[in-house]
Amino acid sequence: ETGVTQTPRHLVMGMTNKKSLKCEQHLGHNAMYWYKQSAKKPLELMFVYSLEERVENNSVPSRFSPECPNSSHLFLHLHTLQPEDSALYLCASSQEGFGGKLFFGSGTQLSVL
C-alpha cells in the first residue's frame, strides 16, 4: 500500500458539477497539502493543514474548498469550476516541519469541460 493515496485518478466534470477529490495518508504525518500542477507552470501550493488546522490558503478561488476532518484525510471540494482549472492535483503529507520531506500521491488528473 502506498503512503499517500488519491482518488479518483481521473475526473472529468462540467462547469456546473460538484465533485470532491480525496487524499489519505498512511504515514502518521501531521501536515497535509494540496498542490496544483498545470502544464508548463511550477507546482502551485493551494492549501496546507498542520495538525488539522489550515495554515495556508494561497489566494485560491472560493470554488475550491478544502476539508481536513483528521490528520489522515484531506478533501478538495470542487464546484462551478472553469476550464482553466484543468490540471493535475497532487496531495502530499509531511511530518518534520520546516525542511521536512513531502511525500506525494499520484494525483488526480482533472478535466473541466
Place this chain on the structure above:
Amino acid sequence: AQKVTQAQTEISVVEKEDVTLDCVYETRDTTYYLFWYKQPPSGELVFLIRRNSFDEQNEISGRYSWNFQKSTSSFNFTITASQVVDSAVYFCALSEPLRGANNLFFGTGTRLTVIP
C-alpha cells in the same frame, strides 16, 4: 521571495551517457532546504535528496550525485551512466517554513528522455 529556476526544459541523452540537470535558486533566508524530486509518467513525485543550507558537502548515491554551491546559488544533479528508467521530469525545490509545515517552491522541471 523564494524562486527556483531550472533553465533546461527538456534534455535527451543516449543510454549510458552522463547528464547534469541545473538548478539555481534565490532566497534571502540564511537557513533553507533544497530538494530534488523525480516525477515518472505515473505522476507521483518521488523524493530524491534533501540538503540544508549549512551542509555544502556534495553527495553521491549510486549513479546519482549532487553539487551544492552556495556561492553561485546552485544545486545541480548529475546522473552517471543514464538508463531508460531515468526518463522522467525532475524538479528542484526550495523550502519555506510554514507553522509546523513546510512549503516547497518548485522550479518548472526538466524533462529527461533517455534513448535506448
